[in-house]
Amino acid sequence: MNERVLSPRNRGFLFLDSHPAGCERLVADMWQACPESAESAEPAEPAGAPEGAGPVALIIGSSAGYGLAATVAGLKRAGIRGIAVSFEKAPTARRTATAGWYRTAATADLARSAGRDLVFLNGDAFSDTMKNQVADLLKQRFGGRLDYLIYSVAAPRRTDPDTGAAYASVLKPIGSANRTKTLVFDDEGAPEVREVETGPAEGDDVEQTVAVMGGADWARWIDHLAGRGLLGEGFATAALSYIGSPLTAAIYRQGTIGEAKTHLEDTARTLNERLGKTVGGRAVTSVNGAAVTQSSTAIPGIALYTGLLRAVLGQRMMPPVHQLAALWDQLAGATPLALDDEGRVRLDAWELSDEVQTAVAARWEAATTDTIAGLADLDWFHGEVRRLYGFSVPGVDYTAPVATDIPWPGPTL
Numbered sequence: 001m002n003e004r005v006l007s008p009r010n011r012g013f014l015f016l017d018s019h020p021a022g023c024e025r026l027v028a029d030m031w032q033a034c035p036e037s038a039e040s041a042e043p044a045e046p047a048g049a050p051e052g053a054g055p056v057a058l059i060i061g062s063s064a065g066y067g068l069a070a071t072v073a074g075l076k077r078a079g080i081r082g083i084a085v086s087f088e089k090a091p092t093a094r095r096t097a098t099a100g101w102y103r104t105a106a107t108a109d110l111a112r113s114a115g116r117d118l119v120f121l122n123g124d125a126f127s128d129t130m131k132n133q134v135a136d137l138l139k140q141r142f143g144g145r146l147d148y149l150i151y152s153v154a155a156p157r158r159t160d161p162d163t164g165a166a167y168a169s170v171l172k173p174i175g176s177a178n179r180t181k182t183l184v185f186d187d188e189g190a191p192e193v194r195e196v197e198t199g200p201a202e203g204d205d206v207e208q209t210v211a212v213m214g215g216a217d218w219a220r221w222i223d224h225l226a227g228r229g230l231l232g233e234g235f236a237t238a239a240l241s242y243i244g245s246p247l248t249a250a251i252y253r254q255g256t257i258g259e260a261k262t263h264l265e266d267t268a269r270t271l272n273e274r275l276g277k278t279v280g281g282r283a284v285t286s287v288n289g290a291a292v293t294q295s296s297t298a299i300p301g302i303a304l305y306t307g308l309l310r311a312v313l314g315q316r317m318m319p320p321v322h323q324l325a326a327l328w329d330q331l332a333g334a335t336p337l338a339l340d341d342e343g344r345v346r347l348d349a350w351e352l353s354d355e356v357q358t359a360v361a362a363r364w365e366a367a368t369t370d371t372i373a374g375l376a377d378l379d380w381f382h383g384e385v386r387r388l389y390g391f392s393v394p395g396v397d398y399t400a401p402v403a404t405d406i407p408w409p410g411p412t413l
């Protein structure tokens, strides 16, 4: 066993190593934080499933952020079994595994303790190889019937299996350049508020971003599984989306990534119609609130925005696992499906209320390097970034050596 004492080494918001014990503890804490299912929210057994086995779910993007929350809440709240897919790097002699690798190992332990058969696959969800592997597993191990699919992939690149074309997503405004305030930390961890300018999308930037983060791959999954006859009666699917604040609109919702989200939401409407007709099923997008994740910290201005949001909301900032518990309740029919005018589940009301946005905007306006400590919850934000890699987790002894060569819990593609 390769045992080492690990301390954080980072460049900005990117860390070189991940801490296995910290990652394990975070997943356990997430499990604890997920509300138990209410009496009325007991998972309904799908017709034809072995008694007590639970509905069969496929979670894509299960090792981090909202997909991890979907997996944990799905296990605890909706009693799911099934397959969880993510794309993580194995440990090597010199480097630890990625944090998602360790979180996956911890999630597998939780699933086992809960008596749920959850298979974890590591590989490219955009590939047809992965789609075939999932379909085969559903057939062989889960009775050939899928009840739920949660799509929560955030990726910088995608290769289209039909054409072999490789696409790269970019985070750019559309039309004109965007200047935004942004929050950075220097090597000593001191905060700095800077202005950064991002030039507008050029050439095929929008098409490339839509090809990666829009609905094409989600639809391909549904078509693939439908083609193999694996969608159960009443099958329901949700893909994660974001709207966010007017403060970040130029770079997010009105930018290249916003175009991809609009495409994802359009895809939901098309899929919903098709699934309604074929299996009495439904497809929705779930619009969630801001959370500190590896993907979100890459967006200019989001770090500052999230730090200010937390200072305004404190404990009212709704953790991803609470939001996903609410999503499972709606998908499973334990609570009514509440859709907005555009057919989206909205779990972001706590973030987007006028009261909250007005307060965040006032702080944003006042934010400078000198004032930021009094305006944003910097301790929390800095801690959240470190916790993405398993550091700064309360209750973990960081002076103790830890084994880093933890195996993946199941087959690797």
Ligand SMILES: NC(=O)c1ccc[n+]([C@@H]2O[C@H](COP(=O)([O-])OP(=O)(O)OC[C@H]3O[C@@H](n4cnc5c(N)ncnc54)[C@H](O)[C@@H]3O)[C@@H](O)[C@H]2O)c1
Pocket (backbone or CB within 6 Å): 060, 061, 062, 063, 064, 065, 066, 067, 085, 086, 087, 088, 100, 123, 124, 125, 126, 152, 153, 154, 155, 156, 240, 241, 242, 287, 288, 289, 290, 291, 292, 293, 294, 295, 296
């Ligand atoms: N973070 C936010 O503030 C926020 C808010 C609302 C909605 N969302 C949405 O939630 C979704 C997930 O974002 P996140 O912030 O949780 O991201 P994240 O970076 O925390 O997690 C991304 C997940 O995708 C997986 N992944 C990446 N490329 C893959 C590939 N090729 N094949 C298989 N798995 C792959 C990763 O392994 C990981 O499990 C996105 O659609 C995002 O827009 C995020």
